[in-house]
Amino acid sequence: MxxxxxxxxxxxxxxxxxxxxxxxxxxxxxxxxxxxxxxxxxxxxxxxxxxxxxxxxxxxxxxxxxxxxxxxxxxxxxxxxxxxxxxxxxxxxxxxxxxxxxxxxxxxxxxxxxxxxxxxxxxxxxxxxxxxxxxxxxxxxxxxxxxxxxxxxxxxxxxxxxxxxxxxxxxxxxxCGIQTGAGAVLNAMKVHAGASFAAFGTGAVGLAALMAARVAGATKIIAVDVNSTRLQLALELGATHAINSRETDPVAEIRKITGGGADFTLECSGRAAVLRQAIDSVGLLGTCGIVGATPEGTEASFNVNDVMIPGRRIMGIVQGDVVSRTFIPELIELYRQGRFxxxxxxxxxxxxxxxxxxxxxxxxxxxxxxxxxxxxxx
Missing domain, CATH: 3.90.180.10 (Medium-chain alcohol dehydrogenases, catalytic domain)
Known part of the structure; x- marks a missing residue:
């Protein structure tokens, strides 16, 4: 051949x-x-x-x-x-x-x-x-x-x-990675102006999500990670708050910052324990999106009443739920304008x-x- x-x-x-x-x-x-x-x-x-x-x-x-x-x-x-x-x-x-x-x-x-x-x-x-x-x-x-x-x-x-x-x-x-984070915010969850948003994990997906939240007009943008260098970068890219989850309980801190819970959270780490934190950090009628890839068979737990009664939503998201042919050019234009x-x-x-x-x-x-x-x- x-x-x-x-x-x-x-x-x-x-x-x-x-x-x-x-x-x-x-x-x-x-x-x-x-x-x-x-x-x-x-x-x-x-x-x-x-x-x-x-x-x-x-x-x-x-x-x-x-x-x-x-x-x-x-x-x-x-x-x-x-x-x-x-x-x-x-x-x-x-x-x-x-x-x-x-x-x-x-x-x-x-x-x-x-x-x-x-x-x-x-x-x-x-x-x-x-x-x-x-x-x-x-x-x-x-x-x-x-x-x-x-x-x-x-x-x-x-x-x-x-x-x-x-x-x-x-x-x-x-x-892939950049459109996943940005698309989760702008397309799948539809984070809106004035909303509060928290990203759990500040790798490429999480940081893209934080930048997209800023584009969307979110006013409280929270980065959660254990890496202080990445948390500092998150602040430079538009996060209003940074939480080192090795030093601070992120659920309690997010509830304090937002006055009860975030409108939107995004789990980017692929860890079941972190997903529980992302769900518990959501406020009334808020949404937790999941984009972190976990090993096959991974299961996670949450308190059913704490999801049902406050009307929290848990949303699985692949590739930001975007149509790449239109979304990637939009991200490129935001980049050219210095906004992404x-x-x-x-x-x-x-x-x-x-x-x-x-x-x-x-x-x-x-x-x-x-x-x-x-x-x-x-």
């Missing part, structure tokens, strides 16, 4: 064994199908979910090319593709079917086929684009892209055309340093790593 002129040679970072570092391998991609595109990668973000799959906290088929915050340049399109063309700059987001009830009603992030399309290791029909250099099986289409490679095959559905005057290497995280400075969250790494970038993300050294490829010139 490696001599097939129709296949694109690539270099990919592959997850082969649960919990082990990614391995760099030579592989190939088949040509894009009728509704697909071939993207030359310029940069890709590293997200917590990449580590979740590497460690098999969510079970997926291995070996697999990970990566799902890709940004690049279209090199080839299938014959039925009409919305992008070779040379276009694109961000790749999550994949969805476009045909189920959630997709048809404007909620593609909650697609009925979200699992197999984003975590199944291939297309919905089970096929994959990638092939090992020796012809062996290699799973791809992680979030419809598998961007930890020099090239990726994506669908026309999950590529978003972006302006060429904005640095393309910066934009990949808008396709997500560039302050990022640190760039060479693609070869993917395992170090993952380690730095897990240790808290880096909020949002972005891998740059040698072919980054557009």
């Amino acid at each position: 490696t001599n097939d002129p129709k296949r694109q040679p690539i270099r990919a970072a592959v997850a082969r064994t649960a919990g082990q570092p990614l391995q760099f391998e030579s592989a190939t991609l088949e040509a894009p199908r009728d509704n697909e595109v071939l993207v030359r990668m310029v940069a890709t973000g590293v997200c917590h979910t990449d580590m979740v799959i590497r460690d098999q906290q969510y079970k997926t088929p291995l070996p697999m090319i990970l990566g799902h915050e890709g940004a690049g340049v279209i090199e080839q399109v299938g014959r039925n593709v009409t919305t992008v063309a070779p040379g276009d700059h694109v961000v790749m987001a999550y994949m969805y079917c476009g045909l189920c009830s959630p997709c048809a009603t404007g909620h593609p992030a909650h697609c009925a086929n979200m699992g197999p399309l984003n975590f199944g290791g291939g297309r919905l029909d089970g096929s994959s684009s990638a092939c090992c250099h020796d012809g062996g099986e290699l799973h791809d289409h992680f979030f419809g892209q598998s961007s930890f490679a020099t090239h990726a095959i994506a669908s026309e559905l999950n590529v978003v055309k972006v302006p060429k005057e904005v640095p393309l290497e910066l934009l990949g995280p808008l396709g 400075p997500f560039d302050r969250l990022v640190k760039f790494y060479d693609f070869d340093d993917v395992n170090q970038a993952m380690a730095d993300s897990e240790s808290g050294v880096t909020i949002k790593p972005i891998l740059r490829f040698e072919s980054a010139a557009a």
Whole structure:
């Protein structure tokens, strides 16, 4: 297969064994199908979910090319593709079917086929684009892209055309982590002017949510974390209050700050104990959103009467419940206006340093790593 002129040679970072570092391998991609595109990668973000799959906290088929915050340049399109063309700059987001009830009603992030399309290791029909250099099986289409490679095959559905005057290497995280936090605030929960909002966890998702709360006009914006450096950054990015939950009971403090409980809270840490705090911090008729990814089978508890009687709402949110094709350009425009400075969250790494970038993300050294490829010139 490696001599097939129709296949694109690539270099990919592959997850082969649960919990082990990614391995760099030579592989190939088949040509894009009728509704697909071939993207030359310029940069890709590293997200917590990449580590979740590497460690098999969510079970997926291995070996697999990970990566799902890709940004690049279209090199080839299938014959039925009409919305992008070779040379276009694109961000790749999550994949969805476009045909189920959630997709048809404007909620593609909650697609009925979200699992197999984003975590199944291939297309919905089970096929994959990638092939090992020796012809062996290699799973791809992680979030419809598998961007930890020099090239990726994506669908026309999950590529978003972006302006060429904005640095393309910066934009990949808008396709997952950043849109998840911002979308949860602006789209799913609809935080409004004058509201109170608290984010539990100040990683990329939580900080994006805090910045979005400021855009929405929330007047009490509360950051909760155990990392004092990140709490300071949260204050610089628009938080009005910062709570170190190792030093202070966040539930009591939020109730004190807001006069009874926040209108909105967002659990971004993926920890069941923190989710309980986020629920208990909500005021009358308030909403707690959940975006933190937990290991499969994780359960959490709450006092039923303390949810029912005050009319609290608990909302599961995937990808901010956004339509990426319209929401990502909105975030880019907010960034250009200086109202959404997500560039302050990022640190760039060479693609070869993917395992170090993952380690730095897990240790808290880096909020949002972005891998740059040698072919980054557009």
